[in-house]
Amino acid sequence: MIENGVSGRFVFKESTKTPSGTVLFEQHLMRIEKSRMADFAGYLMPLWFSSISVEHKAVRESAGLFDCTHMGVLEFDGEHAPDFLDAITTNNIKTLKIGFAKYSYILDAAGYVLDDIIIYRRKENNFMVVVNAANKTKIQAWLKALQKDEAIIDTEKPARKLQDKPVIRDLLTDCGQDCRVDIALQGPASKELLFSMIEAQEDKQQFQDMKSFSLIETGLDGINCIIVQTGYTGSKTGYELFVHPSKAAELWALLLEKGKSLNIIPCGLGARDSLRIEAGLPLYGHELDGEFNINPFEAGYGWAVKLEKDFFIGQAVMQKKSQNYNMQVARIEFPGQAGIRPVRQHDGILDKNGICIGWVLSCAKVDEKQIALVYISKNIAEENRQIGLYYTARSKMQVEKGKKSKVEKNQELETDISGTIITRFEKF
Amino acid sequence: MVIEGLYYTEEHEWAKIEGDVATIGITDHAQELLGEITFVELPMVNKEVVQKGELGVVESSKAASDVYSPVAGKITKVNSELESAPEKINEDCYNAGWICTIKITDKSTIDNLMSSKQYEAYLKSM
Known part of the structure; x- marks a missing residue:
């Protein structure tokens, strides 16, 4: 169902479907029980293989392998592809060099974030775009509306349409030999493993010289791969491998077998979440959009919104929002040793007087501490500042004891534990 | 893992009945679902509970789960360790990970619980 009235707001309601396994499902069943998997965006995904903390540590110290084959992979092809992507996303795509990638946003005309994406330029007029699994059908519906000139793209000029359109294909399915799925290898040891599996000498050299957000196309033990130096763990050394779905299981098994001596292990959704939280990276629906409609400026990604471009969908609203926002995403460290109640989404963040200034969006336990991503008043989000936390009720019993299940801004509350604001992002 | 001789609930608690005293914990299936448990809120000693009444909360970094009483009675001891x-619940949920003991006031409430065989079948049916 699509609505895109005069407000320029694009609302999409997805029908629920029974979850299915990814192309690596059989591989996972060789390592864990089905009960260890959970429905994520319509796919049965492993929650953890060994444990969240062991997998988190492996990515920081050696490397971890992630099933990302559920991620949406789209192709934009043709001479109109650069201009089209430049107009429908916030970052500058015209200046994106071949062999490199950029982080960008797809907004509707009302300025709401529809997805955060990575755009890879493979050729002058050929792009691979990775979208969130949970947003894939919505983005496809949005792209279809844009291609058919059915969507409002400029609220100030409702008749405005995009001129020429590229050919858009879904690389997960129906693209024959061109199909691609994403497997991520993240952590310091990932470079050594991939280097050993690249056969051609010149490719080895190219791989050695790779920079963050660059890509090469090569063979890993004979399996054709697009290797890109991107990821969602905060690791400086981390790669995503785009492989044909029919070769994904073979590559997965091979990477684990050859990576064994380097302590490379498979990782599930649990560690994926704790790693991205520790690094300060947003998850759509939590630190982007979601119940607070968090925009890129509030999330700390204003640099990916190029206001000076001639035009992009949502530009007018972004110009206003960039000048005027009072809340922002911050990262806070709380104690997290055994016996400390875990911090959760919706817990209240308090200033030194116990006044609620915002809420927890996500939290993860990392060693003996907890790292929370929070949405708080901008004037308080200063590094090294002490901050309080109010645990919202987790159960009926706590409600009976007087704990609130929901807290409002400016409410005066009791501080349950204290934390410290730390840098917005961290690299490892 | 399901232990023979214990009683089980649909909410994945176990009860070991010795005379009129029940020792309570959560099952292997429950601790597996929760993942690494980092916090346990224990009930108050001497508190009276009804069957299915709230005993406490077990929390992991991923989820918080209420623990309900398998029987009606009065809390006599809690495992303050x-x-x-x-993490003792993850490591040894049927022994070192016990949560509390209850002096049963209404023994007929035991009849509402599942045997190990029934609980095994219940897990398979899920």
Whole structure:
């Protein structure tokens, strides 16, 4: 169902479907029980293989392998592809060099974030775009509306349409030999493993010289791969491998077998979440959009919104929002040793007087501490500042004891534990 | 893992009945679902509970789960070691990870519980 009235707001309601396994499902069943998997965006995904903390540590110290084959992979092809992507996303795509990638946003005309994406330029007029699994059908519906000139793209000029359109294909399915799925290898040891599996000498050299957000196309033990130096763990050394779905299981098994001596292990959704939280990276629906409609400026990604471009969908609203926002995403460290109640989404963040200034969006336990991503008043989000936390009720019993299940801004509350604001992002 | 001789609930608690005393914990299936348990809120000693009444909360970094009483009675002891070592529930949920003991006031409430065989079948049916 699509609505895109005069407000320029694009609302999409997805029908629920029974979850299915990814192309690596059989591989996972060789390592864990089905009960260890959970429905994520319509796919049965492993929650953890060994444990969240062991997998988190492996990515920081050696490397971890992630099933990302559920991620949406789209192709934009043709001479109109650069201009089209430049107009429908916030970052500058015209200046994106071949062999490199950029982080960008797809907004509707009302300025709401529809997805955060990575755009890879493979050729002058050929792009691979990775979208969130949970947003894939919505983005496809949005792209279809844009291609058919059915969507409002400029609220100030409702008749405005995009001129020429590229050919858009879904690389997960129906693209024959061109199909691609994403497997991520993240952590310091990932470079050594991939280097050993690249056969051609010149490719080895190219791989050695790779920079963050660059890509090469090569063979890993004979399996054709697009290797890109991107990821969602905060690791400086981390790669995503785009492989044909029919070769994904073979590559997965091979990477684990050859990576064994380097302590490379498979990782599930649990560690994926704790790693991205520790690094300060947003998850759509939590630190982007979601119940607070968090925009890129509030999330700390204003640099990916190029206001000076001639035009992009949502530009007018972004110009206003960039000048005027009072809340922002911050990262806070709380104690997290055994016996400390875990911090959760919706817990209240308090200033030194116990006044609620915002809420927890996500939290993860990392060693003996907890790292929370929070949405708080901008004037308080200063590094090294002490901050309080109010645990919202987790159960009926706590409600009976007087704990609130929901807290409002400016409410005066009791501080349950204290934390410290730390840098917005961290690299490892 | 399901232990023979214990009683089980649909909410994945176990009860070991010795005379009129029940020792309570959560099952292997429950601890597996929760993942690494980092916090346990224990009930108050001497508190009276009804069957299916709330005993406490077990929390992992991913989820918080209420613990309900399998029987009706009065709390006699709590495993306060769990406050500093909640991971005992992950490591040994049927022994060192016990949560509390209850002096049963209404023994007929035991009839509402599942045997180990019934609980095994219940897990398979899920």
